[in-house]
Amino acid sequence: MKSVELENIVKTYAAEKSIVTAVDNVSFSVEEGELFGLIGPDGAGKTSIFRILTTLLLADKGDAKVLGYDVVTHYKKIRDIVGYMPGRFSLYQDLTVEENLNFFATIFNTTIQENYDLVADIYRQLEPFKTRRAGKLSGGMKQKLALSCALIHKPKILFLDEPTTGVDPVSRKEFWDMLKRLKAQGITILVSTPYMDEAKLCDRIALMQNGKILQIDTPPNIVNKFGKNLYAVHSENMFQLLIDLRTFQQTASCFAFGQNHHLTLTEDPLSITELEEYLKSTNHLNTTITKIEPEIEDCFMQLMKSPSPKEIIQ
Amino acid sequence: MKQLLTFLTKEFHHILRDKRSLLVLLGLPIVQLLIFGFAITPEVRMANIAILDNAKDETTRLIIHKIENSKYFDIDRTLIKNEQVEKAFKTGKIKAAIVFQQNFQNELMHANKAQVQIIADATDPNQAATLINYASAIIMDYQAGLNQQNKLPYTITTETRMLYNPQLKGAYTSVPGVMGMILLLISAMMTSISIVKEKELGTMEILLVSPMKPWLVIISKVIPYFIISLVNVATILILSVFVLGLPIQGSLLLLIVSTVLYIFCALSFGILISTISDTQQAAMLISLLGLMLPVVMLSGYAFPIANMPFILQVLSNFVPAKWYIIIVKGVMIKGIGMEQIWKELLILLAMTVFFLMISIKRFKIRL
């Protein structure tokens, strides 16, 4: 049985004078025990999908099932068995760590003791602060507490909506390690994130933009589908280099990418020598051109409806 | 049951940990009652008044002397013409004017009857009433002194005129008014804010995606404020009996039963507000505009309903506080029983049911 199934889900909202399609005919499924990621920027439709699956929102069209239960007709059943961590920090700031956990255990008709083994790993890190109010915790700690609260009733499936937004790298790393351990215990996890570098930590990902799925596959497969040679180009004057690369005849795409610019060419690999010549002629110093493996972010940009070159140069 | 208890514990944690709000919740009724309560019996000292003595004889001189020597009045100006009275009031310097008729002594001695007019600025109705009472008392005192010496009773008729607010209704509504207002404020506003807060925090999302029944959430939200309201009722009643000296004339039980009904009404209104607002700010605004203003303006608490334009009089019927204030006034001050107030109780009950029904209808099991 598939843990999550969505078929042709459409969700629209009425905004001022216009209708915004938040989820545009989305279908995908998540296998049991899978760590599945929805990757995309704000406005991609991630939160709407989460809310539809957690029975908080009704889709305009389409069917969705969680663990075989329909999200509309069997919403009560689903509410009993899923764990959900909404995008915002949604715990009581004026209650202590322990009180929060106790509270969520009780409303799910269970106790901390009963399912302690599941959260033990995470909760042990929180234990020294159990009498501290949740509002006084750091971002990383809040997130661990929220995860503990979502796990306390031993859900079969976890929905985590942007759990790592606004959290520092150390806590993010720890968080993903925790997800791996939970996955090892057989819990299905559906997680969303706007950060492309987290994509490779999932079993499978759906790249999303403007309510549509651009691609669904495993991260290695998505990288393989990039289908072009990607070059990292560097010189002393990166701003001038960006302008020069974009004016180069055979440039297909060129984006600043941290220390380097990532470049694809129209007639690859023929023109690479030409590019070297060209850069020499434009007085760049210490130029390096290295062929590199694309990252998920490169793939995402390739899949996005490319804006006109003029718009980029602006 | 465990769920409910845990939820309640959490609610009390919220309330008890927010010390400042708690202080306001419990202290507000006391402050309000003391401010408004003492306004019922304002002690007026040395109020500026004007005298227009059209007679200028021995008797009027004696009465004026008596007034002047009292600690209540200070003669600010002496007028000569009737027309000056109005002008004197317009200056805002005087609170009352005393006008003696022509040939005062003659009339009193020969017709056994003379007239004095006391005019008060009733923009502040409580103060006006007090001033008139004091002035009449002084004149009556003088009259009593005269009548001791004479066989024939002389009568000085005092004609009183309230300027600007002739009926003076609404003078004794402080206690019922404060109760009507405070209970509504705490029950409706605080309940709605505390429910909406969960929406705003996002915790409502988690609660909805849990086996917790939505109505349990609501009940747990309502109970703490119900209790605080009861504490407030007790505070108000104790203060009004022992500090303001306003005894409860009617049945205490009836008063409490109607108060509980009114609290339910307010709580259900609070739930209704929570179903239509998404932010605490909105809930607060709706509560203030939708509850406080009508209660203050339309319940007869601050302004007499009888003086309102027809439209507002009609509108006032939809304000629960109006009916509650009628009940409290009746039971507390007049000492009337169930047979006179059953209609008002029924109206409150109907309103409660109405609010609850809309709330249930509007309550969303989803976002």
Place this chain on the structure above:
Amino acid sequence: MSSEIVIKTNKLTKKFGDFIAVNEITFEVFKGEIFGFLGANGAGKTTAMKMLIGISKPSSGSAEIAGFDIYKETEQIKKSIGYMSQKFSLYEDLTIRENIQLFGGIYGLSNKQIQKKSNELINKLNLQNKADKLVASLPLGWKQKLAFSIAILHDPKIVFLDEPTGGVDPITRRQFWDMIYEAAHNGITVFATTHYMDEAEYCNRVSIMVDGVITALDSPNNLKKQYNANSMDEVFLTLARGAKRGE
């Protein structure tokens, strides 16, 4: 990038009671540099930045921002810097043009200048058709680009960016960085706090704060070499793992 120094701190410290939020930080930032100011939650980034932009008084130490002293000349500092944060930057219920005019006015530009600058900016961002629409109606990425443009509207010497690009799609994010590059190219120093390490890779130099102290300061490449790491993420993890604070 030139060798002209625009930010210079010397043992800058901020204490809250016994708690030392920022502990004797000393560093320099050059004109036209893109400087990444990194640190974990609670490392003291925000407190340090508040001192640099003149809204929080240091407990000890000294600093000069654009040549002005952070104790005595906070007003001059405020005139010579721009500021953009992710949380608040623009008034959503004003139109694009109104926002530009408002901030132009706040920074004391003349009406003529404001007029000229708003037209330039609107043309540059390709917002001609949207100039009179509410900012609320713009997609997040456009808001950020607009906010950045407004932050440098008065040609400040330094622009401070507080976690600027969260949640935007990769291409819009690139466009945003293009603008930052351009500003730096034109001599504006960019001082950005972030805890996203891929953003750090765009900077000329980065500093990493741990428990109130700057523990590393160099170009991303040098740091990666120094810590034998493949990415800034790894560098950061190595350094910040030892953090005591942040709970």
